[in-house]
Amino acid sequence: MFQERLADVAGQVEACLAEMLLPMGTAPLAKPMRYASRGGKRLRAFLVMESAAMHGVSDAASVWAAAAVEALHAYSLVHDDLPCMDDDDLRRGQPTVHVKWDEATAVLVGDALQTLAFECLTRVDLHADAQVRLAMVASLARASGGRGMVLGQAQDVAAETATVPLTLEQITELQALKTGALIGWSAEAGAVLAGADPEPLRRYAAALGLAFQITDDILDVAGDAAKTGKRVGKDADAGKATFVSLLGLDGARARANSLVEDAETALQAYGDRATALREAARFVISREM
């Protein structure tokens, strides 16, 4: 159920982003922007659209919030891959934007994808009430900016040159910002669009986001570049503190498992309507992608 919905969501988001990028025609950035916004798991889009569907919100509406968060995520990846940041040459199994084009293009593509994210949220298709769309602009800005995702990135960069490795508490905070904030925004989006209480989805997303990051660290040690689509072993090589270095491989797996239980429990009140979201939580820690 989760896998089918994920594929379905991915298709809808691709179409939506293609529509947003259509007016760019053959402008210099059109091609690298399309390239950078294609592919990926679309987990954030799934969280938006499934949490929305669970509240009776149509895909035709929620897809704009899904496209927004995927554009924003894509921007963060393009900038994160830059030589001055993580210096990655492979992303989603393809050359990164600065490798395929150049660094200037990668900076500008990331910039324009961030702008596109906010533009998606202004579409009347998302919600008839401008107040709701504006609230989503404000919350996405908070989740992704200098007190959210970008702060997590900055902490991550600072950790690279720090003489003392991060503690478990510090790395948990860092990840809650770097990946957790956007995952949280995505899961809560459905409740926000429906005017429902986002609290259960907030708890679900907090557990899911952390489980996701712990699994990323596990895959970095035990994964396979052919399956993950990115270089592995680089965190360990860099001597960075990770959930695996702090908890051990078994400890990290146990923690991820217990977080998935927390995520499932958080959605209890939704009963069967939350089946796909529960499956997503289990998938996140079992994935090899």
Next chain:
Amino acid sequence: MFQERLADVAGQVEACLAEMLLPMGTAPLAKPMRYASRGGKRLRAFLVMESAAMHGVSDAASVWAAAAVEALHAYSLVHDDLPCMDDDDLRRGQPTVHVKWDEATAVLVGDALQTLAFECLTRVDLHADAQVRLAMVASLARASGGRGMVLGQAQDVAAETATVPLTLEQITELQALKTGALIGWSAEAGAVLAGADPEPLRRYAAALGLAFQITDDILDVAGDAAKTGKRVGKDADAGKATFVSLLGLDGARARANSLVEDAETALQAYGDRATALREAARFVISREM
């Protein structure tokens, strides 16, 4: 009148941005974000707040749109100064962010300042009607994104490596995107906030923006680094087409003068209420800053 209002506007915008950055506390990006968003002429903020005041909109409201466009402008400068872009080490008379800190910090500071710009526009203080705030989010996204300012930046980067210098038509289009779009958004903001017709301000800003850029090219040839606060002669050194290389120094000055007349004429219907905006147009071509 213009100079006093410019100083007044600058003070209000500084206070507004300081308030927005306050919750960041001592987070890694707080200091470089404050650094990057300080100073500058604040011409865009002036255009927002003066066009708003001319329509009876209070400073307490319009300052949020002014802060938004200045945060957005600051982000574009930080990224534009990066080694992979214009590679500038001096901005507003101070070391650029990547020189004072490092490239990763400059990428992240720019990213977070863009986010902050959109966040400013969600403030209820800007306008009681969410529909108006949302329209400003949408129009700022269009003006600054991959079909606006960032497209102009990309055309500028492409021109650096082109074998044939740009024509007058191409450079005019490039500048209309790179600097004109944001100047246009700023000048129109007052009419949008008041629900008035933005057309006269659109014509004013189109002429002003082009005059501004022509003057920039003149200053690059005939200016003084101590006064402009940035390195001069670099476009000529790089063999780039500029308004001066295409029109000659006298031709460029004549064109800038005639554009200022166009800008003044566009505001005729406003009578004396537009005095400061008219002075701004004359200032733009006489400035040595």
